[in-house]
Amino acid sequence: MIPMPSDPLQGLRQAIDRVDDELLSLLNRRAALAAEVGHLKTAAGPEALFHAPKREREVLARLEAENGGPFPAPAVRTIFQEIMSACLSLEKPLRVAFLGPEGTFTHLAARHQFGGSSQSLPQGTIQAVFQAVERARAEYGVVPVENATEGAVDSTLDAFLDSPLRICAEILLPVDQALLLRPELDLGAVRRVYSHPQALGQCRRWLEAHLPQADRIEAPSTSEAARLAREDAEGAAVASELAAELFGLKVAETRIQDLAANATRFLVLGPKAAEPTGRDRTTLLAMAQDGPGALLHLLEPLARRGLNLSRIQSRPTRRKLWEYAFFLDIEGHAADAPMAEALAELKGACASMKVLGSYPRAGEM
CATH class of the missing domain: 3.40.190.10 (Periplasmic binding protein-like II)
Known part of the structure; x- marks a missing residue:
């Protein structure tokens, strides 16, 4: 047994160093195993599936369930996602x-x-x-x-x-908007605020209250807004704190969005459908047949089977005057029996219908 130093703090630090060395060794063992998996997949041919979201979900769920603490539970998912990302890069960069x-x-x-x-x-x-x-x-x-x-x-x-x-998945990301300035600039000297239209809209009340003198200028993205603010001696940007790091700006204010719990939903696009997880969402693209009660006929098959419609949005198709497409988010997977029955019935009630995807709800990929 290695004797502990007389200084307790130094002894604990040395113990942490030894654990870190063990962790590093284990990470390299995992990476070597992942590389072997990559070799087997390469030998299987070009159709081999290098990225396996279902396998990742199972691994993360098992590790979260087995964590007995005191390591914080949310950090388990974050850290192991990064480990799997790094190991996957040894098989084939994603x-x-x-x-x-x-x-x-x-x-x-x-x-x-x-x-x-x-x-x-x-x-x-x-x-x-x-x-x-x-x-x-x-x-x-x-x-x-x-x-x-x-x-x-x-x-x-x-x-x-x-x-x-x-x-094939959705992501729900908290969006905290920040006001970014050049290091030497004060808030009262700002004459222009750059950002994406969505970000400007999310911070409308704050900007009116704190920067009424500044013009709002739309940019293609919040990151481009940060670049423009860096080049403008009287400019500011509404963007993420990451953008401040990338463009050498200071964070003058944080969480300036009007809605404290502001969040954005993102979709993950892929060529293949996701497998059922038991906690899924299905998105449909449907064009209702023209006539009285068209939308009612579209929704009835869902309501009759107790399927929860969480969102509906209409958009012009741009193919024919006054023709609209409906985007519907429904809880459940297309492979579930009630959903499959509803979809079969919907095909007869729609001019056209397409399942855009059934996928794990946010946080479940």
Whole structure:
């Protein structure tokens, strides 16, 4: 037995160092096993599934259940997601397209879902994210679909009208907006505030109360807003604290959004459907037949089977004047018997219908 030093604090630090060494050794053992898995998958051919979300869910659920503390339970998922992301990169780098540039909330959502070792592919538009996955330049895509304050992201809904992609997961990310300034700038000297229209809308009341003298200028993204603020001697940006780090700005104020519990829902796009988990959501794209009670006929098969409709949104199809498509979020998986029966009935009640995906509800991928 190794004798403890006379200084108790020093002894504890040395014990922590020994545990860290053991952790590092175990991580490298896990990485070596993951590399072997990668070799087997490569030998199986190009159709082998390198990323297995179901397997990841099972591993995370088991580890969370077995954690007896005092290590904090939420940190178990975060740390092991990063470990699995790093090990997967040894098998095959996972390419994830997202609405960029880096530093946006969509970038944060992608990192939250796939870990920091995934290969980030920032795209300039939501349509470009769809195209990157459709053309196999990325295995997955991440796009925003709705915000608690500002509502639906129409560009995402419109992109689904002609896309073959499926929704394979959703991410619910708390969105804390910050006011970013150049280090030498004071709040009273700000004459322009840059941000994405959604972010400006989320902070409307705060900006009116604290920066009434400043013009609001729309930018393609919150990250681009931070870049513009860095170049403007009298400019500020509404963006994430990560954007402040990336662009060398100071965080003048935090949590300036009007709704304290502000959050944005993101969708994960992929070429394949997700397997049932028992806690799923299904998104449909439906075009109701023209005539009285069309929407009622669309909803009746769901209500009759006790299926919970959590969201409905309409968008013009842009193919025919006054023709609308309905996006419906329903709790349950398309493979569940009540849902399967409802979908079969809905096909007869709709001019057209497409299941965009059945996927784990937020936090369950």
